[in-house]
Amino acid sequence: MPGTPANSYxxxxxEKALGVLAYVVECGQVVSLKSVSQALGIPKTTxxxxxxxxxxxxxxxxxxxxxRYSVGPRLRAMARTDSSIxxxxxxxxxxxxxxxxxxxxxxxxxVKGDGSVVYLDVIDSLQGxxxxxxxxxxxxxHSTALGKAILxxxxxPEARDYLSRPLMERTGRTLIERAExxxxxxxxxxxxxxxxxxxxxxxxxxxxxxxxDDQGYPLxxxxxxxxxxxxxxxxxxxxxxxxxxxxARISRSLGSGPSMPTVPAAVAAGGVSQRTxxxx
Amino acid sequence: MPGTPANSYxxxxxEKALGVLAYVVECGQVVSLKSVSQALGIPKTTxxxxxxxxxxxxxxxxxxxxxRYSVGPRLRAMARTDSSIxxxxxxxxxxxxxxxxxxxxxxxxxVKGDGSVVYLDVIDSLQGxxxxxxxxxxxxxHSTALGKAILxxxxxPEARDYLSRPLMERTGRTLIERAExxxxxxxxxxxxxxxxxxxxxxxxxxxxxxxxDDQGYPLxxxxxxxxxxxxxxxxxxxxxxxxxxxxARISRSLGSGPSMPTVPAAVAAGGVSQRTxxxx
DNA sequence: ACCGCGGTTTCATGTTGCGAAATCGGGGCG
DNA sequence: CGCCCCGATTTCGCAACATGAAACCGCGGT
Numbered sequence: 001m002p003g004t005p006a007n008s009y010x011x012x013x014x015e016k017a018l019g020v021l022a023y024v025v026e027c028g029q030v031v032s033l034k035s036v037s038q039a040l041g042i043p044k045t046t047x048x049x050x051x052x053x054x055x056x057x058x059x060x061x062x063x064x065x066x067x068r069y070s071v072g073p074r075l076r077a078m079a080r081t082d083s084s085i086x087x088x089x090x091x092x093x094x095x096x097x098x099x100x101x102x103x104x105x106x107x108x109x110x111v112k113g114d115g116s117v118v119y120l121d122v123i124d125s126l127q128g129x130x131x132x133x134x135x136x137x138x139x140x141x142h143s144t145a146l147g148k149a150i151l152x153x154x155x156x157p158e159a160r161d162y163l164s165r166p167l168m169e170r171t172g173r174t175l176i177e178r179a180e181x182x183x184x185x186x187x188x189x190x191x192x193x194x195x196x197x198x199x200x201x202x203x204x205x206x207x208x209x210x211x212x213d214d215q216g217y218p219l220x221x222x223x224x225x226x227x228x229x230x231x232x233x234x235x236x237x238x239x240x241x242x243x244x245x246x247x248a249r250i251s252r253s254l255g256s257g258p259s260m261p262t263v264p265a266a267v268a269a270g271g272v273s274q275r276t277x278x279x280x
Numbered sequence: 281m282p283g284t285p286a287n288s289y290x291x292x293x294x295e296k297a298l299g300v301l302a303y304v305v306e307c308g309q310v311v312s313l314k315s316v317s318q319a320l321g322i323p324k325t326t327x328x329x330x331x332x333x334x335x336x337x338x339x340x341x342x343x344x345x346x347x348r349y350s351v352g353p354r355l356r357a358m359a360r361t362d363s364s365i366x367x368x369x370x371x372x373x374x375x376x377x378x379x380x381x382x383x384x385x386x387x388x389x390x391v392k393g394d395g396s397v398v399y400l401d402v403i404d405s406l407q408g409x410x411x412x413x414x415x416x417x418x419x420x421x422h423s424t425a426l427g428k429a430i431l432x433x434x435x436x437p438e439a440r441d442y443l444s445r446p447l448m449e450r451t452g453r454t455l456i457e458r459a460e461x462x463x464x465x466x467x468x469x470x471x472x473x474x475x476x477x478x479x480x481x482x483x484x485x486x487x488x489x490x491x492x493d494d495q496g497y498p499l500x501x502x503x504x505x506x507x508x509x510x511x512x513x514x515x516x517x518x519x520x521x522x523x524x525x526x527x528a529r530i531s532r533s534l535g536s537g538p539s540m541p542t543v544p545a546a547v548a549a550g551g552v553s554q555r556t557x558x559x560x
Numbered sequence: 561a562c563c564g565c566g567g568t569t570t571c572a573t574g575t576t577g578c579g580a581a582a583t584c585g586g587g588g589c590g
Numbered sequence: 591c592g593c594c595c596c597g598a599t600t601t602c603g604c605a606a607c608a609t610g611a612a613a614c615c616g617c618g619g620t
Contacts, residue, residue, distance in 0.1 A: 009333070010332060013293040025362055030391070032567090034567085045569090050294060057302075075362070114307060312597080313597075323579050
């Protein structure tokens with residue numbers, strides 16, 4: 001059965017299941033096993049298994065009453081995450097450019113990605129200082145201004161989980177003691193910006209602030225990176241306030257309820273914040 | 281290695297690949313093969329194949345420069361489709377209720393789904409007439425007011441494709457002759473509403489109109505269903521104009537450019553319309 | 561009570577997904 | 591200038607596992 005030359009490294013079950021997923025979505029999301037099987041020309045047993053698998057993974061939802069499938073919560077969540085990030089990048093871009101010009105330094109926009117920040121946009125100043133990080137690189141959460149800004153605005157359980165893991169020591173200044181780090185995070189949650197003094201890369205100081213999505217979750221963060229020697233703490237604080245304000249403006253554009261300026265998560269010693277109420 | 285009892289009908293490659301997909305999205309969409317492999321604990325060969333498959337299917341995008349993966353156009357398209365339909369349903373609901381009350385009859389909201397309309401919402405009047413269709417059911421495009429309204433506003437190539445297939449004869453009145461049907465579709469495209477006189481179910485007359493998404497594509501349609509005997513053609517035309525107007529208002533809320541009231545597709549004998557210019 | 565249609569379960573089969581290891585490629589450092 | 595190392599591809603043989611025909615079940619209609 002030569003048929004398709006199977007040119008490449010395509011895993012057939014995956015490919016077909018994705019076809020099923022796409023079909024369900026395109027079909028306006030109320031689909032029976034039979035129609036999937038017929039429309040895509042795959043035996044119903046197989047279609048059944050794919051629907052089952054997709055449902056279990058939360059990509060589809062199974063309405064047992066009429067035995068129909070529709071798009072599931074996981075897919076919706078993914079869509080929202082993606083569009084939030086995309087919008088945040090778009091909104092942030094002019095801000096990043098402005099920051100580069102003002103401080104003559106590298107500015108970063110990064111997303112949170114399991115235990116790390118991943119740089120999406122890195123804009124270098126023409127003449128100024130440059131850091132090692134390039135778009136696509138990843139760094140620990142606890143050793144960067146970006147990451148600390150995110151950590152400080154994260155729901156408590158998630159932050160706690162991260163902090164309970166061993167923290168990599170990137171430079172001699174990296175904060176690896178949990179109590180110390182948590183103290184700083186609380187302060188960041190209050191002030192709305194994070195300062196990092198060579199904790200990730202020797203000689204580089206960063207000042208960053210989080211951008212919150214419509215649920216108040218710190219999806220991305222922006223920062224400036226300057227030579228450690230060039231900026232005093234008080235200057236950094238001024239910059240921090242400014243950056244924090246810019247980030248907050250973007251958060252507001254993303255729909256992060258007008259009720260929360262910049263103090264959602266870890267503020268107040270043991271304050272607990274939930275991204276989504278456990279209401280289900 | 282008992283581990284998971286694999287209780288059920290889950291296809292492992294699919295499950296794992298969905299995990300990879302979710303990871304890429306959650307990670308803020310700039311991910312290397314290695315991080316996927318490490319984070320999910322699957323050998324890199326396998327991760328590679330999944331990424332490859334997901335990319336080929338358009339669910340991911342592969343940035344060859346830095347060898348990173350991010351969310352692909354297909355996933356974005358799915359997300360938009362879903363959210364459009366969801367919004368359309370929400371916006372349409374009060375309209376449906378109003379129509380039920382006004383006409384004392386069943387009203388429908390259906391989506392287009394490969395060669396058929398699938399009923400999403402069916403609201404019955406308390407006392408009045410009821411049709412067979414229930415939420416989740418499907419009917420042919422050419423035999424229902426809903427379907428004809430959609431067909432008439434569909435991009436020409438897609439409509440042509442459908443019409444070139446054999447058309448099922450649901451009742452004695454079903455239009456199965458292509459020329460005749462096309463003539464009617466052109467008229468529907470102009471007037472903005474479709475009338476069906478017992479062509480899908482004996483004794484039931486329907487009047488329907490399409491709701492266009494932000495691309496001008498007829499994603500869903502709404503209709504009322506009354507006993508064939510109860511409504512004259514002239515009454516139906518009045519109702520049609522009203523329904524068409526309501527549908528157009530919803531289309532506008534969905535962002536269907538303010539430049540097109542109700543006449544996008546098949547209008548004017550051979551007019552051609554493209555959903556998306558073939559530029560891609 | 562019968563019939564038929566869709567969904568679920570079973571089961572034997574061989575296709576095909578898997579992952580260790582070898583290969584390639586490129587960027588950084590000496 | 592060339593070596594080295596890391597990460598992405600490719601190869602390849604094995605048996606795990608996806609597959610789909612067929613049997614089974616439950617329901618809704620007649």
